[in-house]
Amino acid sequence: MPTAASHLFKQRVPAALADRDLKAAMDKAQDGFIGKREQAVSQYPGFEALRELGREIKDHTLAHLDFYLDRYERQVQRNGGHVHWARNSNEARTIILDLCKRANARNVTKGKSMVSEEIGLNGALEESGIAVHETDLGEYIIQLAGETPSHIIAPALHKTKAQVSDLFHAKHQRYGFHQRLTEAPALVNEARQVLRRRYLDAEVGITGANFLIAENGSNMIVTNEGNGDLTRTMAKVHIVTAGIEKLVPTLEDATVLLRLLTRSATGQEFSAYTTLSNGPRREEDPDGPDEYHVVLVDNVRTEMLGNEFRSMLRCIRCGACMNHCPVYGAVGGHVYGWVYPGPMGSVLTPLNVGLEEAGDLPNACTLNGRCQSVCPVNIPLPDLLRRLRRRQHETGLDSRYSRAALRLWTALAARPALYRRAMQWGAVAMKRLAGRRGRLRRFPLAGGWTRSRDMPAPAGSTFQTLYTLYKEGRRR
Amino acid sequence: MSDHAKPPRVGLFVTCLVDLFRPNIGFASIKLLEQAGCEVDVPAQQTCCGQPAFNSGDYDATRRIAKQVIEVFEKYDYAVGPSGSCMATMRAHYRDLFEDDPPWLERVDRFGERVYELLSFLTDVMGVARVDAGFAATATYHDSCSGLRELGVKQQPRRLLESVSGFRLQEMDDSEVCCGFGGTFCVKYPEISARMVTDKIAAIEASGADTLIGGDLGCLMNMGGRLSRLGKPVKVYHTAEILADMAGGPAIGEVDAE
Numbered sequence: 001m002p003t004a005a006s007h008l009f010k011q012r013v014p015a016a017l018a019d020r021d022l023k024a025a026m027d028k029a030q031d032g033f034i035g036k037r038e039q040a041v042s043q044y045p046g047f048e049a050l051r052e053l054g055r056e057i058k059d060h061t062l063a064h065l066d067f068y069l070d071r072y073e074r075q076v077q078r079n080g081g082h083v084h085w086a087r088n089s090n091e092a093r094t095i096i097l098d099l100c101k102r103a104n105a106r107n108v109t110k111g112k113s114m115v116s117e118e119i120g121l122n123g124a125l126e127e128s129g130i131a132v133h134e135t136d137l138g139e140y141i142i143q144l145a146g147e148t149p150s151h152i153i154a155p156a157l158h159k160t161k162a163q164v165s166d167l168f169h170a171k172h173q174r175y176g177f178h179q180r181l182t183e184a185p186a187l188v189n190e191a192r193q194v195l196r197r198r199y200l201d202a203e204v205g206i207t208g209a210n211f212l213i214a215e216n217g218s219n220m221i222v223t224n225e226g227n228g229d230l231t232r233t234m235a236k237v238h239i240v241t242a243g244i245e246k247l248v249p250t251l252e253d254a255t256v257l258l259r260l261l262t263r264s265a266t267g268q269e270f271s272a273y274t275t276l277s278n279g280p281r282r283e284e285d286p287d288g289p290d291e292y293h294v295v296l297v298d299n300v301r302t303e304m305l306g307n308e309f310r311s312m313l314r315c316i317r318c319g320a321c322m323n324h325c326p327v328y329g330a331v332g333g334h335v336y337g338w339v340y341p342g343p344m345g346s347v348l349t350p351l352n353v354g355l356e357e358a359g360d361l362p363n364a365c366t367l368n369g370r371c372q373s374v375c376p377v378n379i380p381l382p383d384l385l386r387r388l389r390r391r392q393h394e395t396g397l398d399s400r401y402s403r404a405a406l407r408l409w410t411a412l413a414a415r416p417a418l419y420r421r422a423m424q425w426g427a428v429a430m431k432r433l434a435g436r437r438g439r440l441r442r443f444p445l446a447g448g449w450t451r452s453r454d455m456p457a458p459a460g461s462t463f464q465t466l467y468t469l470y471k472e473g474r475r476r
Numbered sequence: 477m478s479d480h481a482k483p484p485r486v487g488l489f490v491t492c493l494v495d496l497f498r499p500n501i502g503f504a505s506i507k508l509l510e511q512a513g514c515e516v517d518v519p520a521q522q523t524c525c526g527q528p529a530f531n532s533g534d535y536d537a538t539r540r541i542a543k544q545v546i547e548v549f550e551k552y553d554y555a556v557g558p559s560g561s562c563m564a565t566m567r568a569h570y571r572d573l574f575e576d577d578p579p580w581l582e583r584v585d586r587f588g589e590r591v592y593e594l595l596s597f598l599t600d601v602m603g604v605a606r607v608d609a610g611f612a613a614t615a616t617y618h619d620s621c622s623g624l625r626e627l628g629v630k631q632q633p634r635r636l637l638e639s640v641s642g643f644r645l646q647e648m649d650d651s652e653v654c655c656g657f658g659g660t661f662c663v664k665y666p667e668i669s670a671r672m673v674t675d676k677i678a679a680i681e682a683s684g685a686d687t688l689i690g691g692d693l694g695c696l697m698n699m700g701g702r703l704s705r706l707g708k709p710v711k712v713y714h715t716a717e718i719l720a721d722m723a724g725g726p727a728i729g730e731v732d733a734e
Contacts, residue, residue: 013667326654330671364665366658366672367531368621383572389533398533402660406529410537413524414544420520423496430496439704439729448666453673453701456497456729463490463499467518470503 002120002148006337006349006358016331021160026329029157033323036267037374044263054260055377057253058314062305068214068247069296075217079279081292089119092297096121096206096239097128099293103237105130105203111221111228112136113208114152114317115241115297117339118352121206133198135227137191144171150333152340153265153319158332161187195227205235205289207277209242210261210316211254212294218278219294220254222262222271229275238277238289244296245313257316260376265318300351308387312347314377321371321381327364336361343371343381350388355397362388420464427458427465484602486514487549489557489566492524493693498728501693504720505558505594511720512602514554521548525562530569531659539573543580546570546587554601555587558594558716559692560623561659567591568626593623595691595715599632606639609721613711616648616685618676618699620692624652633691633715640718648683650676657698673702680710688712693728700729 005012016022041047061068073083086092100108108130110116122132122143134143138155142148145167149155156164161184168187169180175194181187199205207228211220219240221228232238248254262268281288304313322328322342333341338349338358346361355362362385371381392398412419434440434457442450449455486509494501502518509516526541545566549555557563567588574581598604617637623629637643656662656672676699680688688703688710690696700712711727 010665013665017667017671326656326672326675327665327668330668330675363661364668366621366654366656366661366669368654368658369625370621370652370654373625386531386533389531390535391533393533393535402532402664406532406534406537409524410526410529410534410541413526413529413541416521416523419523423492427496438726439701441705446663448663448669449701451666452670452705453698454704454729455701456697456704458497459499461499463495463502464518464520466499467502468520 002117002123002339004338004349004353004357006353006361008337009335009358009360009364012335012337013331016335019332021163022158022332025158025160026332029151029154030323030329033267033319037264037320037323038267040263040267040269044259047263050256050260051376051378054257054316055314057248057256058316058377061247061249061253062245062310062313065244065247065305068249069244072212072214072217072247075214076279076292076294077217079217079292080282081217081279081294084293084295086119086295086297088299089297092119092241092295093121093124095295096241097124099237099239100125100130100204101128103203103291105237107131107133107198107201108204108206109133109135109198109202109231109235110139111205111207111223111231112139112155113206113241114149114339115208115243116206117149118243118299119241119297121241133195133202135195135198135225135231136223137188137225137227140191140195141167144168148334149339150341151319151322152317152344158334199230199234202231202235204237204239205231205233206239206241207232209240209246209294211248211257212242212246213249213251213254214247215250216278218251218276220258221275221277222258222273223275224266224268224272226273229273232275232277232289233287236289237291237293238280240277240292240294242294242296244298244301245315257376261316261318264320264374264376304351309347309351309384311379312344312351312384314379315344316377317344318376320374320376324370324374326368326370327366343385344379347381347384347388355388355392355395359392359397362386362392420462423462424465427460427462430455430458431460433457483513483515484553486516486554486556487552488516488518489522489525489545489549489555489562490518491557491559491562491693493697494558497697498693498714500722500725501558501714501716504714504716504722505556507720507722508594508598508604508607508716509556511607512598512604514602517552519548525565527562527565528659530565530573535573542566542570542573542584546583550583550587553590554597555591556594556597558714559694560593560620560627560629561692561694563591563593564622564626593627593629593691595633595636596623596627596629599635604636607636607719607721609639609719610641610643611718611721611723612642613687614644614646614685615687615689615718616646616680616683617651617715618648618655618680618688618690618695619652620690620695621654623691629691633689636719637689637715643718646683646685648679648685650679653679655695655699657695659694662698669698670702673698677702677706677708681708686710689715689718691715696728700727704729
């Protein structure tokens, strides 16, 4: 598992907010994603009903996950493939490393897979002397830059076009490309030329999965670059990495979720490539791998299946929640400090790496609910984040300062007469502090507020005080 | 409201922010409710809805506060307040606290369906279609998140504002995007909150409006405080103040002229 840096969240925020390139990249990306999704959804009559159906399919599958996993495994075996079960990241890495060694692999191509990030696969392969070549353009860019994904479907979202120009110019010299390109199509073309050679060299191709279909053992992936197809067909061995929550009962179910996925993710009716892998090459097939392996990863998924976070397993990794999150938009994905950023990551990261490590993530949220409103399977993200805060509170992991402030407030709230006196006292005190200006530029205990905002001063009497006078006046 | 002879009895939930910072919103709420034909009472035993404790994960403390709120307000036909977020806590979230307590859960549900945010109560329950008020302004409206997403408050305040003479609504971009208040969020993560409110101010300015209207005082204080710090002349009022024709005094965060 990659090391988490989520405890650095607060420390990293100022630099992220001050990064102008990041702001430019985030504003552009969020505006694009939001507008395209809105358009695609408005053009699909009954999108709400489709969302509900998607939720039902996922809930049904999760309720019978043992059955569908078993069925899926048998179908994969019937197609000539192998299913491997990994309880944790360590087991998953070991299984994949063994498969690569057996194939005498020196080069591995990879389609985009967030689970491979979750299990820290690239580092493990490289340590064993195997070269890893990311083939998704975004993944390729961040691999060249030595970075991690900042978004689950657009890993290089945080980069501007100018930064990619500089990066390619610096790193592609050794392949004979000496000109600094500035236009997107030319940059894509140059990356394609570099990557083409990789497909021919690779002994093993590794892809993720968007949907694993129990009824026939198929794996469905969607891409816009076709890199997934080349990764899975060109190498002798195709390995699929996926979380166990990727199961769906039937091909029909997968198409429902596919309609939700592409519209929610990129605002497309259909991605450019939708690919089904069924197993190794059969005699009559013109191409395909000799071996087909699926590595199913658990990590905390079985645990989530049995607790109050089960609904999070409905997630189909579209990224709509982060695209619509104003906090993610302000700080970008790297600040979250682990594989999954934004709202879905703020739920998943603490469950995977612990609340001690990732305690900021459930709190760095205004609970505005926009994420849930665009989630294709209606995951109650704000509620799940609040439940993590509850865990924090009940295990004493919240800050001493906020505990004390909260205790004081709730004690007041439980004593109406005292509360009324305290509020009236506060109204007078704050009005005096404000003086004639009518607003406070500084206020004890609210430094964070007054650093960038004034605090409007109270009128000097609380509503309750004035209302008592008003009622007496009415009686006379 | 089954008995037409008897006006509905409404318990006004003032909210702690209105109580402390802006009593005018409370009086405006009373006026609007009475104009709509309600009998309004403001129980003195009310305090806080419990939202700060709830959003901080202290379910036990919230449960104690929720019981107190229910005991004070369940005797009325309706509990109504000038805030989407407090009323959403009471209407939509109290039940989360009593998942393991069936007798109370039933009581919470009976109470919850009679809890309303002020503007949606006026239009959706009382059938108010217009108000008798005047306010000359080009105003933009911020949709506060809880009211919008948890209670479906969107068109109700806009419809009533349309009937205010001299009032022109000029929508801003991203009116549904959070202003960065988020209760304790703005104190715990002030820099992120400041970025969010700065973006919001830019959208307000770009709309060309001279007035900002909204239905939650927390958000209005956040945006008003930022506007005031930046020296922007945009005036900030709660929807109820405009509709009740009680926006003659200083705006939120504005210095009293006298």
